[in-house]
Amino acid sequence: MNDSIDQQPAIRDDVQSYSVRLQTSGVTISCRADQYVLNAADLAGLRLPAMCREGRCGTCRCKLIAGQVDMQHNGGIRQRHIEQGHILICCSRPLTDLVIDR
Secondary structure, three states: OOOOOOOOOOOOOOOOEEEEEEOOOOEEEEEEOOOOHHHHHHHOOOOOOOOOOOOOOOOOEEEEEEOOEEEOOOOOOOHHHHHOOEEEHHHEEEOOOEEEOO
């Protein structure tokens, strides 16, 4: 028996969760600090625009209205957009509660 096949990482109960409010739709979801915002939206049943899911294409770019994220992108967003408050939700983890323009 190979224990490494189909093993999911253990979910830890001690990881902080934050609220993510999608301002346009009025929906609020929960997102763990170790989870990307887009993945949390997927788990909540929301289908937000996204393609590569690796921070390369920019399809998931949106305006961060409130809060802070740790965004580790792969070139899918220009510095000027970051300076204007935009994020890629496929590669952004919350550091605080968030409000995004979706």
